[in-house]
Amino acid sequence: MTQLNQRDVTYRCGSVELVGYLVTAADLPQPGPAVLLIHDAFGLTRDMRAIADRLARLGTSVFAADVWGDGQTFSSPRDAETMIGTMLQDRSTWLARIDAAAEAASQQPEITGPPVALGYCFGGSSALEYLRTGGRLRGVIAIHPGLDLLAPWGDPTQTDGWLAGASVLLCCGADDPMATASQREQLVQSLSASGVEWELDLYSDTKHAFSSVALESAPPNDVIGYNARSAARAWNATLRLLHEVFPQWTAPDSEPPITT
Incomplete structure (x- = not known):
């Protein structure tokens, strides 16, 4: 198995200390492109770190952000929802913390150039909002993002042209009440108007948080649920998108596609 170099990285946003996680393959030529991983509502948990490790073993550096601060994570959905509500009430702080993570990533000697942001749930919303407000990203991969959290896109003629160079991948469940058909349509229209290259992957019989294995044994409900195929x-x-954006990254050829 590929050996990894792993370390926590402490950085700040205003008066708040944040604790990110940097992981690279031990034999990775340095510096190189990176993924900025943005966690879901529960914080930079063991599951999020495992995703970072998995990507690093495939040949890319990963900087996992700590949006909640002080490395705190939640096990209670109610606590996680409360924190999301706090960020929505203070969107400038929310986006400042994403920007602080991107800046901290850029200062690591293993990393060069703007990253691709990969976000899950709240993290996908965060990545899209950061791109919308001028964050310098090569691309965004948003896995079951909450599109209901996004602010309206402004006049694309007022951007500095950076948006037009970005690629966006949206992976959504067709039955996700937090990413409805009208919300998806509104977003892709805004992306097109801004010159962003986008792809929408829509999965049938799939709800919100479909990648969360922890939900596999949870009681059925109308909002969230694990779907292995999706x-x-x-x-x-x-x-595939990482390989397109970072042509020098050949990992997709070294890992067969996952099947269920």
């Missing part, structure tokens, strides 16, 4: 398809799509 999770595998989203992962394969993630690898």
